[in-house]
Amino acid sequence: MWKSLCLLWIVWCSVPQCLLAGDYFQIRVIDAETKRGIPLAELETVNQILYVTDSNGIAAVNEPGLINQEVYFRIRSHGYEYPADGFGYRGKKLQVTPGGKAVLEMKRVNLAERLYRVTGGGIYRDSLLTGEPVPLQKPVLNAQVLGSDSVQNALFQGRVYWFWGDTNRPSYPLGNFQVPGAVSDLPDKGGLPIERGVNLDYFVDASGFAKKTCEMPGAGPTWIDALVTLKDKSGQERLLAKYVKVKAPLTVYERGLVEFNPETNQFEKRKVFDFDAPLYPVGHPVRYEMAGTEYILFGLSYPLIRVTANPTALADLSEYATYSYLKPGSGNEDWTVERDTEGALAYAWRKNVPPLDADLERKLIQQGKISAEEAYSRFRDIETKQVVQIHNSSVAWNAYRNKWTMIASQKNGTSMLGEIWYAEADSPLGPWKWGRKIVTHDRYSFYNPKQHPLFAREDGRLIYFEGTYTTLFSGNKVKTPRYDYNQIMYRLDLSDPRLDAKQFAQ
Known part of the structure; x- marks a missing residue:
């Protein structure tokens, strides 16, 4: 009793x-x-x-x-x-x-x-x-994760693999700085409809906390990006990423290539890259076929770096090229600009030159080598016609628009790294001429946006993207409880008349 x-x-x-x-x-x-x-x-x-x-x-x-x-x-x-x-x-x-x-x-x-x-x-x-139904299997605490930085994800062996940056836990202010990860099922393969959420199945350690999947030797955190699934010569899928080692204050001192082992749920080092190489995988990858060859495009602001879509080429930085008008062999601070017989910038796939970005082109303009109107980085606000400086972006093909679509964060705006833009172009290389602001935050950052073409609905009419919601870089010291330093999902309806395709074709 x-x-x-x-x-x-x-x-x-x-x-x-x-x-x-x-x-x-x-x-x-x-x-x-x-x-x-x-x-x-x-x-x-x-x-x-x-x-x-x-x-x-x-x-x-x-x-x-x-x-x-x-x-x-x-x-x-x-x-x-x-x-x-x-x-x-x-x-x-x-x-x-x-x-x-x-x-x-x-x-x-x-x-x-x-x-x-x-x-x-x-x-x-x-x-x-309040007794309301919820869609998630673990709606309040999953793998002891309280906060996670920028996301990388890819389809691998029929499931979606997710990885994040630095991750917080309940038991101590310092958490996992060596790439936590998880898997989820596709919506049509047992997963939740994407509009309702994502049931994440984390890789956990003995304590139940999201484990370190990519602890590379050396001081400081390990971060990954450029996560991509490629098939080798035998047709076997392989999941690879670029890793970096970081020391204070946010200084990268090593980068290389890692491969995920699905049997151990760990990344294994495959190669250390030449740190001085100007071209290497970075950002969110894009598949693109040119002249019958499939390439992977990389880039932080714009996808202007290409390499053949196979694991061997991915590991060989000598195979990388960038779409540029800079002449190989010219100096770091004194680049030579190549022009055609008509005087126009001669764009071509070039090796051993850095990818074009706003900072590099600003120097070229100051040196009088190109005009402001010639710069590749001339992305403009449809409403104000002002130039918008892109910090990073995620590009994907969209069948609904029959265009390449870009979701991008703004480097400087009303809210530091807190504004998100939509744009479209005929090619993933652009030119990305016009964009419309689709998300803004009041003194809050929302960076490293990731578009999810895997989850697009109604032939791409509805697209989904997420980013990191955080006070970092915003100057705001008041953190939103539970939300700060976490990923938030958004949906964009491309049938919205404010996104009329004619605007982007000007």
Whole structure:
């Protein structure tokens, strides 16, 4: 009898708080257009108690002293607006009661719609507290991951493999700085529909924390990018990436090639690259066929580096070329510009020269070697006609538009690394002439955007992308609880009339 009572006590004590939903007042913030919940909407009381909606757009309120009271909540969210009253306040007075509910609509200013948080703790915390259904198998803590930096992913052996940068955990401020990873199933192969979320199955260590999959020798973190799946001569798929070793303050001192071993779920070093080589894999890769040969294109700002799409070529930096008008053999600070007989810049695939970017071309303009109008990096805002300096981008083919599409972050804008742009072109090489801002953040960074062509819906009409939401580089010292330093997924509807294809063809 005593043992039975003890067992009942243990079971009762272990019942999660989500079963006590009647104790909470639920505020659901929704997109006025789609009626979908808005993640990352902030609700702040007059005495600065802050609630942030989860990935269902829900905030659970149970504040002693405010229950059974009329409570005013200021309402704000990056890229969304709530109407202002006569005094300029944007908010709503609600009768807060246990078990009560309220729905608030916000107008979306962003063209892209924020869907959910991909990583971190408490993704559906408030939904559970208020008894709402959630799509994820692990909705509040997965592999002890509280925060993760930039994502790389690729389809490998029929599943999606995901890897991130530095990752936080609950037990100590220092976490995994050696590439955590996970796998997920494709939506049509047992995975969630991408509009609902991603069930990540992390590789974990003995403690249950997301394990180090790429701990290369040397001081400091290991980071990877340029993750790509290639077939070798036997037709075997191989998953490869560039790695870098980093020391303070964010100084890369080694780079090379690693390959993922699916039996051990570890990356293994294949080669250390010549650190002085001007061309190497970087950014998010793009497959592209030219003259009957399949290439992989790389680039941080623009995909202007190419190498033949096989593992042997990928490991050989002498095989890399970049689309450029710079003449090989000229100096680092005194590049020679090559022109054709008509005086136009002579673009060609060239080896042993660095890829073009805004900083390099600015020097060439200052030296009088090219004019500002000739620069490749002349990406402009459709609305203002101002030049936009791209920090990094993710390019993919889009069948709906029959164009190559680019999702890119802006280096300098209203919010440092917090603004995202959409553009399209006939080739992944561009020219990328015009872009439209589709996401903005108020004094918050959102960098390293990754477009997910694997998940595009309705023949590419709906495209999905994510990025790292963080205060880093923004100058903002106020971090959003649970969201900061994590990946957030967005959706863009290319049928939106504000994305009329004619604009990008000017």
